[in-house]
C-alpha cells in the first residue's frame with residue numbers, strides 16, 4: 001500500500017514504540033501535523049518554544065531510558081531546537097528531532113524559512129539526514145532509531161522537505177539496518193580485561209569513577225558487584241549521580257570541581273583508577289597534568305574516540321560497560337581493603353558535606369528538606385548554576401536516573417522543560433524542578449505547557465537574586481565586581497498564578513517544610529519561590545584549572561542573614 | 574608542537590555531506606588540509622545502497638592528536654575506516 005511521507009513517518013514512529021512527541025507546528029510541517037490525528041497512539045504535546053521541545057524530549061529520554069522525539073518547523077523552528085540538540089549531544093542522550101524543510105525545489109535558494117539545519121547541526125548530532133526521496137524515508141527512520149540509542153547514544157536530526165511529506169511511496173519498514181560505518185564494539189577485548197583485572201587485584205588504593213555510561217548500559221548490578229567484591233570506593237560524575245546508591249557505605253559521592261573533598265582526595269591518592277562510562281571532562285579533572293598522579297588508569301567506554309582524549313589511559317577497554325564488567329567481575333578476587341576504606345572514611349569525617357546552622361534561609365537546607373519530605377524518591381531536575389550543585393550535593397540519590405541535569409553543555413533553561421518531559425515519561429513519580437531564578441526565566445513559558453498537559457511538576461526556585469554561580473566566580477576571582485549578575489525577578493508567585501499554578505513564597509527556615517508538604521499534597525503543579533541567602537557560595541570548590549591541593553572549603557564563619565535590600569527589584573530600576 | 578604532514582586514507586560511504594563531516598573534524602582539531610583526492614567509487618552490489626569511496630587526505634597537524642583525529646573520523650557514521658598511510662619520506 002502506498003502512504004504519504006507524513007504517514008510513513010507516523011507509521012514508523014508507532015512501530016518504534018514512540019508514545020509522545022514534543023513539538024511546535026509551522027508551514028513546512030503542516031502536512032505532518034495534518035496526518036497526526038490518524039495516529040491517536042502518538043500523543044503530541046505542544047510546547048511554547050522549540051528549545052523546550054528538545055529539552056522535554058531529553059528529560060523524557062533520561063527519565064525513561066526510551067528515545068525522546070521532538071518536531072519543529074523549518075527555519076526558526078529548527079534553529080530554536082539547536083541548544084536542546086547540543087545539550088543532548090554533550091550528555092549522550094537519545095533524542096530524535098524531526099524538522100520540516102522547504103520544498104525540495106527551493107532548497108539552497110534562501111527560500112522563506114529555509115535554514116541549512118543539517119549543516120548547522122552537523123557538529124552537534126551523532127548523525128543527521130536530509131531526506132530528498134520519500135522512498136528512502138522508512139530506511140532513514142529505522143537507521144535513526146538504531147543510531148540514537150545504541151553505542152554511545154546521541155541526538156539525530158531528520159530534515160524533511162514539505163513536499164516529501166506529501167509524496168507517496170510504498171511503505172516497508174526495514175527489519176534491520178545496513179550501516180557499514182557503524183558497528184559499536186560491545187564486548188571488551190579479553191586481553192585488556194585480563195590486564196585490568198590484574199591491576200585491580202593488585203591495587204592497594206583503587207577507586208571507581210562511574211559516569212553516565214553506567215546508566216546507559218544499565219550496569220548497576222555489575223558495578224555494585226565489582227565494588228563490593230573488591231571493596232573499591234565508588235565516586236561518580238555529575239551525570240553518574242545515582243548509578244550507585246549514595247547511601248551505600250562504599251559511595252563517596254560526586255567528584256570534580258564541586259565534588260566531595262574526600263572523593264577528590266581519594267582520586268589524588270589512588271593507585272588504580274577505574275573510569276566507567278565517563279569522559280574526563282575538565283570539570284571532573286581540574287588541571288589535567290595533576291589529575292590522579294599516582295594512578296594506573298583503566299578506562300572503560302563504548303566510544304573509542306574518548307580513549308586517551310583528555311587523560312592517558314593505561315588500560316583502555318572499548319566496550320559496553322555492562323558487558324565489560326560482566327567479563328571483568330569473573331576475574332576479580334575478593335579482598336578486604338580496610339586500611340584504604342578507613343582512610344576515605346577519615347577524610348569524610350574531616351570534610352563532611354554538612355549544612356551549617358544558620359538563622360537565614362540556606363539553599364542547601366531547602367534541598368535537604370525536599371530530600372527529607374520526598375524520602376529520596378523523587379526525580380530531581382535542575383537548571384544550571386549554584387542551585388544545580390546544591391541539588392547534586394545535598395539530595396541523596398539512591399536510584400539511577402533520578403538526577404536529571406545538564407552536564408556537558410550546562411544549559412540554563414534546561415530545568416523546567418526537562419522536568420516536564422520527565423514527568424510525562426514517569427507520570428507516577430514525583431518530579432521536582434529545582435531551578436535558579438536566572439535559569440527559570442530562560443524557559444519560564446513552559447509553565448503553560450505544564451498546565452495544558454496537567455503535569456504535576458513541583459517547582460522550587462532557589463531565588464538568590466543573582467546569576468549566582470557567575471557571581472561566585474566574580475567574588476572569588478574578580479575582586480567581587482558583580483558585573484551583570486544581579487538579576488531582577490518578576491513576582492514568581494503572581495506569575496505562577498497567572499498560569500493557574502498555585503504558589504507560595506518562603507522567606508524563613510521554619511516555613512520550608514510546610515511549604516514543601518503543601519506542594520506534595522497538591523495534585524497538580526505547584527511552585528515555591530524560596531528567597532534564599534543571596535551570597536551563599538558552593539563549596540567545596542576546586543578553582544578552574546587547579547589541583548586537589550587547592551580545594552576551597554566553606555569558611556566556617558557566620559554568614560549574613562538575608563537582606564531584602566540587596567535584591568534588585570523591578571520596581572527600583 | 575610543530576605540525577607535521579600526514580596522509581590518511583579513508584573508506585567512506587558515497588553519501589552527500591561526508592566530506593563536509595570529515596573536514597569539520599580537521600577544522601576542530603586545528604589541522605590544515607593540503608589536498609583531498611576522491612578516488613573512484615566502488616559500486617555496491619544490488620539494491621540502491623550507496624557505493625564506497627576512498628578518500629586520500631593530506632593534512633598537517635599535531636602528530637600527538639593524529640590518532641585521536643582518526644578515531645573521531647571513524648566515529649562519523651558514513652566513515653567505514655581510516656588508515657594512516659604516512660611513510661617517513663613524505664614531507
Ligand SMILES: Cc1ncc(C[n+]2csc(CCOP(=O)(O)OP(=O)(O)O)c2C)c(N)n1
Nearest residue numbers: 385386387410412436437438439467468469
Ligand atoms: C544559556 C546559558 N547562559 C549562560 C550561562 C552561564 N551561567 C552559568 S551558571 C549561571 C548563573 C545561573 O543563575 P541562576 O539560574 O539564578 O542559578 P544560581 O547560580 O543563582 O543558583 C550563568 C549565567 C549558562 N550556563 N547557560
Ligand SMILES: [Mg+2]
Nearest residue numbers: 436437466468
Ligand atoms: Mg540565582
